[in-house]
Amino acid sequence: xxxxxxxxxxxxxxxxxxxxxxxxxxxxxxxxxxxxxxxxxxxxxxxxxxxxxxxxxxxxxxxxxxxxxxxxxxxxxxxxxxxxxxxxxxxxxxxxxxxxxxxxxxxxxxxxxxxxxxxxxxxxxxxxxxxxxxxxxxxxxxxxxxxxxxxxxxxxxxxxxxxxxxxxxxxxxxxxxxxxxxxxxxxxxxxxxxxxxxxxxxxxxxxxxxxxxxxxxxxxxxxxxxxxxxxxxxxxxxxxxxxxxxxxxxxxxxxxxxxxxxxxxxxxxxxxxxxxxxxxxxxxxxxxxxxxxxxxxxxxxxxxxxxxxxxxxxxxxxxxxxxxxxxxxxxxxxxxxxxxxxxxxxxxxxxxxxxxxxxxxxxxxxxxxxxxxxxxxxxxxxxxxxxxxxxxxxxxxxxxxxxxxxxxxxxxxxxxxxxxxxxxxxxxxxxxxxxxxxxxxxxxxxxxxxxxxxxxxxxxxxxxxx
Amino acid sequence: xxxxxxxxxxxxxxxxxxxxxxxxxxxxxxxxxxxxxxxxxxxxxxxxxxxxxxxxxxxxxxxxxxxxxxxxxxxxxxxxxxxxxxxxxxxxxxxxxxxxxxxxxxxxxxxxxxxxxxxxxxxxxxxxxxxxxxxxxxxxxxxxxxxxxxxxxxxxxxxxxxxxxxxxxxxxxxxxxxxxxxxxxxxxxxxxxxxxxxxxxxxxxxxxxxxxxxxxx
Numbered sequence: 221x222x223x224x225x226x227x228x229x230x231x232x233x234x235x236x237x238x239x240x241x242x243x244x245x246x247x248x249x250x251x252x253x254x255x256x257x258x259x260x261x262x263x264x265x266x267x268x269x270x271x272x273x274x275x276x277x278x279x280x281x282x283x284x285x286x287x288x289x290x291x292x293x294x295x296x297x298x299x300x301x302x303x304x305x306x307x308x309x310x311x312x313x314x315x316x317x318x319x320x321x322x323x324x325x326x327x328x329x330x331x332x333x334x335x336x337x338x339x340x341x342x343x344x345x346x347x348x349x350x351x352x353x354x355x356x357x358x359x360x361x362x363x364x365x366x367x368x369x370x371x372x373x374x375x376x377x378x379x380x381x382x383x384x385x386x387x388x389x390x391x392x393x394x395x396x397x398x399x400x401x402x403x404x405x406x407x408x409x410x411x412x413x414x415x416x417x418x419x420x421x422x423x424x425x426x427x428x429x430x431x432x433x434x435x436x437x438x439x440x441x442x443x444x445x446x447x448x449x450x451x452x453x454x455x456x457x458x459x460x461x462x463x464x465x466x467x468x469x470x471x472x473x474x475x476x477x478x479x480x481x482x483x484x485x486x487x488x489x490x491x492x493x494x495x496x497x498x499x500x501x502x503x504x505x506x507x508x509x510x511x512x513x514x515x516x517x518x519x520x521x522x523x524x525x526x527x528x529x530x531x532x533x534x535x536x537x538x539x540x541x542x543x544x545x546x547x548x549x550x551x552x553x554x555x556x557x558x559x560x561x562x563x564x565x566x567x568x569x570x571x572x573x574x575x576x577x578x579x580x581x582x583x584x585x586x587x588x589x590x591x592x593x594x595x596x597x598x599x600x601x602x603x604x605x606x607x608x609x610x611x612x613x614x615x616x617x618x619x620x621x622x623x624x625x626x627x628x629x630x631x632x633x634x635x636x637x638x639x640x641x642x643x644x645x646x647x648x649x650x651x652x653x654x655x656x657x658x659x660x661x662x663x664x665x666x667x668x669x670x671x672x673x674x675x676x677x678x679x680x681x682x683x684x685x686x
Numbered sequence: 687x688x689x690x691x692x693x694x695x696x697x698x699x700x701x702x703x704x705x706x707x708x709x710x711x712x713x714x715x716x717x718x719x720x721x722x723x724x725x726x727x728x729x730x731x732x733x734x735x736x737x738x739x740x741x742x743x744x745x746x747x748x749x750x751x752x753x754x755x756x757x758x759x760x761x762x763x764x765x766x767x768x769x770x771x772x773x774x775x776x777x778x779x780x781x782x783x784x785x786x787x788x789x790x791x792x793x794x795x796x797x798x799x800x801x802x803x804x805x806x807x808x809x810x811x812x813x814x815x816x817x818x819x820x821x822x823x824x825x826x827x828x829x830x831x832x833x834x835x836x837x838x839x840x841x842x843x844x845x846x847x848x849x850x851x852x853x854x855x856x857x858x859x860x861x862x863x864x865x866x867x868x869x870x871x872x873x874x875x876x877x878x879x880x881x882x883x884x885x886x887x888x889x890x891x892x893x894x895x896x897x898x899x900x901x902x903x
Contacts (some may be wrong), residue, residue, distance in 0.1 A: 273733040274715065284736070284752075504770045534901075536690050536713075542844070545690075547899045549846040602750040606730045606737035 235312075235423045236469055238574055243419035248466050250419045255459035257420070257628065260621030261588045262455050263611040264595040265431070266448035270609035278591045279530050283537060285594040285601070289658060294590050296654035298431065301583035302527035303561050305425055306520055307568035308354065308576040312352035313516035314529040316410075320509045353569050359521050360562040381518070382461065384511030389464045421632030424581040431526070449608045464638045524561065531557035541661070575643040578636055582647055585629045592618040592625070690714055692756045695774045696742035697763030698722075698729040701788060701807050705762060708835075710734040713895035717751045729843035742772045748779060756785040761801075766790045773801045833891050836864070840884045845903035848881040855879070861897050 239247040265278075274280040279295040286294070532554040535545025541556075548555030568576060595618045598605065611617050636644040691714045695702045698720030706716045716735035719742040720726040726739040740747035742761070753759065759776045761769025766789045773785035785801040788789070790808070797804045842846050847855050852863060853875040863873045867883035879885065879901070889897050 271730070272736050273710070324805050544901060545899075546903055547896060549900060551856065583771045602738065604738050604740040604747060604750055606726045606739050608727070608730045 229628045235425070236466055238577065239419045239466075240424050240470065243416045245470050246416045247419065247470060248463060250416050250423055251415070251462040251466055252459065254424055255455065255462070256426075257624045258588075259455060259622075260617045260624065261592055262451050263617040264592045264621060266609050267595055267607060267611045268591070268598070269451070271605060271607040277526070277530065278587055279533055282590055282594050283533075285598050286590075288539070290590070292534070292539045292658050293651070293654055295530055295539060295589055296657075297583045297651070298587045299527055299530040299534070299561070300564070300650050301425075301580050301587060302530060303525045303564040304525040304568055304576050304580040304583070306527060306561070306565040306582055307571060308425065308573060309520040309523065310353070310355045310565070310569050311571075311573040311576055312515060313355050313520065316509060316512040316516060317351055320513050353566060355520060356524075356562065356565045356569060357518065359524050360558060360565070381511060381515050382457075384507060384514075385465055388508050388511070389468050397529060417628070417631040418635035421578070421581055421585070421628050421635060423577070424628060424632075425577055425584055431584075445489050465673070466509055477650045524558065524565075527561040527565075528554050529558040531560060538663070539658075571643070571646075575640055575646075578632065578640055578643045579647050582629065582632055582636075582643075585625050585632065589622050589625045589629070592621040594668045691758060692752070692754060694715070694719065694748075694756045694759040694776070695735070695749045696759065696761045697788075698725050698737065699762070699764060702760075703729055703732070703734075703764040705760065706735045707732070708891075711891040711894045712898050717756070719747060719751050743768055743775065743860065745775060745779070748772070748776060753779050753783065756780065756783055758786065760785075760786040760788070762788045764788075764790075770797065770800060777801075834888060835891060836846060836886065836888045838869075838884050838886050838897075839901050841879050842902045843880050843881045845881070845901055847879045847900040848903075850879055851875065852877045852879065855900065857900065858893040858896045860893045862888040864888055 239250050243250050272284055274284070276297070279291070279298050282294040283291040285291075287496065334407065359456060531540060531544050533545070534540040535542055535554075535557060537545070543556045544554070546556065547553065570660040571579075595611075599614065607686055633644065691709075693709055693714055694717045694864055695706050695709075696719045698706070698718045702718060702720070706718050707775050711718050717738060718726075718735040719738045719740060720729060721739070721741050726737050729735065730737045738747060738751050740750070742748065742751075742763070753776050756776075759773060761772040763769055763772075766787070769787040769789070773787045775795050776783050777785055784803075785802045786805065787797065787801045789797055789804050793808060794806070800889065852873060857863070863877070863879075863885055865871065865886040866873050866877050866883055867880055867885060869884070869886060873885070885896065885901075887901070
């Protein structure tokens with residue numbers, strides 16, 4: 221459920237508008253094709269998750285198969301992907317929240333809300349940025365000091381989200397605007413059918429949920445059946461929900477309108493056709509807008525947990541400073557991992573939403589390639605490993621998965637070179653920083669080791685890293 | 687070698703499987719090598735360890751189990767000779783690995799030339815059986831009937847709980863620190879967990895991992 225929560229979560233609300241901007245009405249196709257591409261990776265995840273009983277997601281699997289540096293980079297990339305996804309959700313939360321306030325007439329329409337001046341620092345900040353910042357800060361503090369609030373409510377959240385989306389689709393499909401909907405031309409004038417490729421890259425992040433599912437597998441019963449099932453059911457459900465929602469959104473607001481609304485696309489589409497003048501909630505659109513706010517927040521919560529888990533696993537494996545892999549003595553949470561993730565998230569809410577989406581998608585694409593690769597490597601190197609779930613038609617799925625993900629990566633990189641060199645530079649910088657950190661940590665580790673000698677004992681093994 | 691160990695267990699029978707379960711509860715990575723396919727599937731279903739189906743004395747199987755990077759290997763099959771062979775092979779392939787072999791006699795000493803540690807599960811079992819037969823109202827630590835673990839844990843240098851008072855530390859529910867250091871007194875809220883000292887702690891298996899993290903880093 222946690223995976224589906226994140227998948228259905230914010231991607232749909234935040235990215236629909238952006239996808240429509242690039243691909244026009246073909247945004248529908250974008251989500252469908254992405255579903256197909258990720259299905260191959262889903263097979264790989266299912267096989268790995270069923271045979272390697274570790275929580276920790278893609279990083280844990282790759283760690284099992286690859287040498288230190290590749291697995292380190294995998295964790296490093298995945299960690300970043302989640303953190304940037306966090307920023308993305310925070311950025312998606314802000315305009316939707318403003319739209320919610322707008323629906324109730326508290327503030328003017330989102331585009332009219334300029335900057336909120338801060339009396340203390342005597343500077344003006346964009347309201348959306350401020351809201352995104354606050355959202356991250358709030359959820360991070362919550363997760364840093366308590367484990368109770370995180371995770372357990374996900375199921376309820378997901379049900380709420382799906383119901384809201386069902387209401388949206390039901391109303392939208394019967395709205396008068398939809399019956400006269402115009403899906404032609406399907407593809408945007410410039411670029412034609414190929415224009416959907418960059419949009420696929422951008423929205424790929426919406427399917428990150430696999431990794432989330434496999435980060436929590438330790439709690440699963442009868443994993444042989446349930447993990448593959450969880451992966452495929454959530455994939456299918458996500459694709460169906462996405463298609464329905466995107467179709468309705470494009471049909472009612474039009475691709476043009478969606479694109480203009482950007483991150484709040486779905487919310488504005490809803491406001492346009494939901495009945496108004498209802499008691500209490502006044503405006504049917506408010507439900508959807510509320511759904512968008514709610515979804516972005518819960519997705520944000522999920523990736524705060526996920527990113528800190530990756531950092532926590534890396535710390536425990538000795539691939540980051542050991543303090544990352546420790547539970548705080550007072551709060552009972554992986555405090556250092558959460559705080560470190562928060563710093564990057566807070567730093568990245570200054571990015572434009574689209575850059576955040578691009579970077580996060582890029583890193584998920586890269587890590588999915590590695591995951592597919594590790595299935596192949598594992599089959600070759602450990603043919604006798606017990607695999608409770610074996611994917612059909614091996615080795616076709618992982619190979620196809622690698623090729624498709626690679627194509628999307630290349631398209632996305634090419635697209636970034638043209639339109640968003642900043643995101644590309646930041647991504648490269650992050651990987652560079654990772655390599656530097658890796659060798660720095662290694663040096664740090666080997667020095668005390670040499671002095672210590674070989675003090676091996678049953679319980680008194682000294683921590684090599686401090 | 688960090689606080690999280692990578693352990694290979696040869697033999698997924700009763701002894702091997704129970705050992706794997708306990709190690710998994712405490713947050714270690716376990717790989718079980720099991721020759722019998724049906725048994726291997728059963729262990730897989732319990733989801734406590736990665737399972738390699740094959741003969742652990744076969745070097746290529748040991749390689750697949752990741753002997754190069756493992757911290758420890760335990761030969762826990764019912765065959766003492768096989769256990770010794772597996773351990774010695776592993777030592778040859780990875781000289782730093784810690785080896786533990788299950789044997790079938792009380793003559794421990796003669797084996798320790800070849801492996802780091804030997805165990806004789808039947809002796810432990812017999813002790814338990816004797817205690818049960820006598821039916822004493824007072825039982826020793828090893829004879830807990832439930833799943834509760836009572837352990838003596840040495841606090842590691844730099845662990846999150848090291849140097850903190852008990853009242854400052856949030857242990858997960860299902861944990862009880864029983865003794866003061868060196869076991870002279872019962873722990874109190876102001877008891878400090880000093881690095882290098884040992885404490886008796888009772889934990890439920892679900893939270894053993896977290897307790898280990900707090901006390902061992």
